[in-house]
Amino acid sequence: MRPPGPADLRTALEVERTEALDRAAALERELASALEAAAEGTADDEHDPEGSTTAFERAQVAAVLEQVRERLSALDLALDRLGEPGFGLCERCGRPIAPGRLAARPWTTTCVGCAGRPRR
Secondary structure: OOOOOHHHHHHHHHHHHHHHHHHHHHHHHHHHHHHHHHHHOOOOOOOOOOHHHHHHHHHHHHHHHHHHHHHHHHHHHHHHHOOOOOOOEOOOOOOEOOHHHHHHOOOOOOOHHHHOOOOO
């Protein structure tokens, strides 16, 4: 497989970033709506039969939103590093990251081998 070039990686990162921004905006609206509904109502999550469900759903949306924000941060860092020497090298072992891995996950900072091992 031909290694993805900088233009290919930039395009992939920018597309991924746009999708992540859209997803984050949708999750923020969903969370704001749920919080607004909870503030307007007199629902007592502890005693309302639906309360634990709505509280769980809010927590779940907040957790997914945090994951999307972390992905956005990783994408921004990858865009910043893209033109620098060392982009495409594993931050742990220093070996090149496989072209297929970079094509699939252009924000990655580790090779497959290091990604599968716990950090020390």
